[in-house]
Amino acid sequence: MSITKLDKPRRRRRSPEEARKEAVVSARALLLSGGPDAVTLSAVAADIGVTHANLIHHFGSAAGLQSALMGSMVADLNQALDAAVARLRTDDGAPLELVNAVFDAFAEGGAGRLAAWIALSGDLSHLEPVRTAVRDLVEAICDKMGDDGQARERIGSAVLFIALSAFGEALIGPPLRNMLDQPDDAGRRVVANLLPTFLARGSR
Structure with a gap:
C-alpha cells in the first residue's frame, strides 16, 4: 500500500499577466492570514509554484x-465605496443603511488591514485613488439630505466619523465586542444612532 504525499504546486507556463494576478491573489491571502510580514517573495513563490527569480522578474522586489x-x-475598496454610494442613492433606510454600506466597504477583502498597512508604511500615495470615491460618498449624502449651503461641511465630518469607526471595527471590532459582550452589529448601531445628531450640528 503506497502513501500519497502532498505535492507542492506544479510549475506551469503562465502569461506575465496571469503570473502577476496569481501572485497578487496569493499575497492578499498571506496578508489576511499572517499580516504584512507574511507577504514575502519566497512565500508567494512557494504558494503559486514559481521561482523567487520569476517573481523578481515580474515585480522587481518585495516592495x-x-x-x-x-x-x-x-481598487476593490473603491468598488465597495462606489457600491455604498449607489446603495445610499436608492435605499431609504438611512442612517443605518449608510453606516452598513461604509462598514461593509472597509470589511470587504481586508480593506481595513490594508488601510492600516498603508498608514504604517508612511506612503499615503497608495490611498490617493480613494479620494474620488470618498468625495462621491459626500455628494451622495448631500443629494439625499439636501444641501442647504452649510450641510457639506457637516456631511464631510460625518463621513470622517463613519469611516474612522468602520476602520476601527475592521481592525479590532470582534475582540472588543467579545470583551464587552456586545452583538456583532453593536458598533454599526452606535454610529447609526449618533449620526442624526452629528449631522444636525450647526444646522440651527
Whole structure:
C-alpha cells in the first residue's frame, strides 16, 4: 500500500499577466492570514509554484509586489465605496443603511488591514485613488439630505466619523465586542444612532 504525499504546486507556463494576478491573489491571502510580514517573495513563490527569480522578474522586489497588492486592494475598496454610494442613492433606510454600506466597504477583502498597512508604511500615495470615491460618498449624502449651503461641511465630518469607526471595527471590532459582550452589529448601531445628531450640528 503506497502513501500519497502532498505535492507542492506544479510549475506551469503562465502569461506575465496571469503570473502577476496569481501572485497578487496569493499575497492578499498571506496578508489576511499572517499580516504584512507574511507577504514575502519566497512565500508567494512557494504558494503559486514559481521561482523567487520569476517573481523578481515580474515585480522587481518585495516592495514592488506589496505595491501591486495595495493597488489591487485599493481598487476593490473603491468598488465597495462606489457600491455604498449607489446603495445610499436608492435605499431609504438611512442612517443605518449608510453606516452598513461604509462598514461593509472597509470589511470587504481586508480593506481595513490594508488601510492600516498603508498608514504604517508612511506612503499615503497608495490611498490617493480613494479620494474620488470618498468625495462621491459626500455628494451622495448631500443629494439625499439636501444641501442647504452649510450641510457639506457637516456631511464631510460625518463621513470622517463613519469611516474612522468602520476602520476601527475592521481592525479590532470582534475582540472588543467579545470583551464587552456586545452583538456583532453593536458598533454599526452606535454610529447609526449618533449620526442624526452629528449631522444636525450647526444646522440651527
